[in-house]
Amino acid sequence: MKKIFILLFLFITFIKAEKIPERIVSLSPAITEDIFILGQGDKIVGNTIYCTRPEKAKYIEKVGNVIDVNVEKIYSLKPDIVFATNLTNPKDVKKLKELGINVVVFSYPENFKKLCDDFIEIGKLIGREKKAREIVEKVKKELEEIKKQAQKSEKQKILVQVGTKPLWVAGKESFINEIIEFAGGINVIEKGGIYSYEQIIKLNPDLIIITLMGIDGEEEKKNWKKYIIINAVKNDKIFLVESDKICSPTPISFVEVVKEIQNLIK
Numbered sequence: 001m002k003k004i005f006i007l008l009f010l011f012i013t014f015i016k017a018e019k020i021p022e023r024i025v026s027l028s029p030a031i032t033e034d035i036f037i038l039g040q041g042d043k044i045v046g047n048t049i050y051c052t053r054p055e056k057a058k059y060i061e062k063v064g065n066v067i068d069v070n071v072e073k074i075y076s077l078k079p080d081i082v083f084a085t086n087l088t089n090p091k092d093v094k095k096l097k098e099l100g101i102n103v104v105v106f107s108y109p110e111n112f113k114k115l116c117d118d119f120i121e122i123g124k125l126i127g128r129e130k131k132a133r134e135i136v137e138k139v140k141k142e143l144e145e146i147k148k149q150a151q152k153s154e155k156q157k158i159l160v161q162v163g164t165k166p167l168w169v170a171g172k173e174s175f176i177n178e179i180i181e182f183a184g185g186i187n188v189i190e191k192g193g194i195y196s197y198e199q200i201i202k203l204n205p206d207l208i209i210i211t212l213m214g215i216d217g218e219e220e221k222k223n224w225k226k227y228i229i230i231n232a233v234k235n236d237k238i239f240l241v242e243s244d245k246i247c248s249p250t251p252i253s254f255v256e257v258v259k260e261i262q263n264l265i266k
């Protein structure tokens with residue numbers, strides 16, 4: 001009887017091990033980075049043209065962009081699992097599933113909690129749940145310390161620009177707002193979207209952050225300097241931040257950018 005239990009245990013362990021994917025396709029820059037953080041980057045056989053972090057991700061076979069992908073190329077890579085997002089073309093997701101490919105779709109995280117929950121779920125799916133939970137626990141503790149430090153500083157009004165021509169800014173409904181608040185700032189924008197420079201003048205932010213998402217940062221800084229009446233312009237408080245960090249973060253880079261903005265506020 002004891003031998004039977006041992007054999008059953010080994011069989012179950014073998015089956016579980018078989019379920020851990022060896023060939024992964026990631027259709028999200030953040031998910032690609034998550035997988036590398038969890039020590040499984042060498043299992044990624046395909047990703048998007050926007051997957052550039054870490055450096056090794058740049059040299060993996062490209063299968064399209066975040067929205068439209070090459071279904072035939074993905075199929076040829078024989079993935080065990082494909083990680084997609086709700087930005088991925090639903091038609092492509094449907095085709096992949098019809099081809100018998102296991103596709104897991106993650107929605108864009110609206111807050112830090114969802115970001116961490118997704119990270120743990122990815123960890124589960126690639127056999128790294130324990131490590132994922134350890135990382136999340138660590139960054140949560142770091143964030144608590146940052147919040148304590150932020151309470152000691154005077155709150156400043158912050159504007160985060162994520163697009164230009166037209167001017168597009170982040171509002172309080174986005175997780176970027178959480179980044180601002182954790183850093184000890186106040187988002188001057190109630191509802192994100194397109195704004196005029198005249199509207200921003202009235203809101204008078206103390207600090208302007210420009211995300212480098214297809215934006216010529218230095219050129220945009222020059223453009224802002226025309227509006228000398230704004231506190232951020234008057235006090236030379238216009239800063240550039242890498243778009244991946246603030247718009248497509250991992251739990252680790254989320255905390256990193258909170259720290260970065262906190263240092264800008266000081």
